[in-house]
Amino acid sequence: MTEIELMSEIRDANLNYLMLAQQLIRADKATAIFRLGISSEIADLLEGLSNMQLVKLSxxxxxxxxFRFDDSAILGMLTNYTKDRSQAHLHAAILMSGQVTEAIG
Structure with a gap:
């Protein structure tokens, strides 16, 4: 993959993420904040961005x-846990919900 192709893929991923984030925030802000792992201030900023601003930011x-986590145990629960997958995902979600949201500054 060339550098130009890589940058194009990053731009597409960013735009998809931003559009999804904005849609989640507009549908249910509290749930979006939890699922995205962002602060309410960042959610407010993302919610108010125009399409042009989304494209520019992307x-x-x-x-x-x-990734919302730096803990390999959480990643392991989400990918390798074989006993009861639904409980592993629930446990990982509980652990991630206890993490502090990050503010982009």
């Missing part, structure tokens, strides 16, 4: 979405 040369 053109950043970095991924805007990132």
């Amino acid at each position: 053109s950043a040369n970095v991924m805007l979405a990132r």
Whole structure:
């Protein structure tokens, strides 16, 4: 994959993420804040962005979405737990909900 193709993929991923985030926020802000792992201030900012602003923001040369956790145990629960998958996902969600949301500054 060339550098140009890579940047195009990042831009597309960013735009898809931003559009989904905005849609979730507009549908149910409290649930979106939990699911996206963002602060209410960031949710307010994303909710108010115009389509032009979304496109401009998506053109950043970095991924805007990132993993919400740095704990390999949570990742392991989501990917490798074989006993009861639904309980593993629930347990991981509970652990992630206890993490502090990050503010982009």
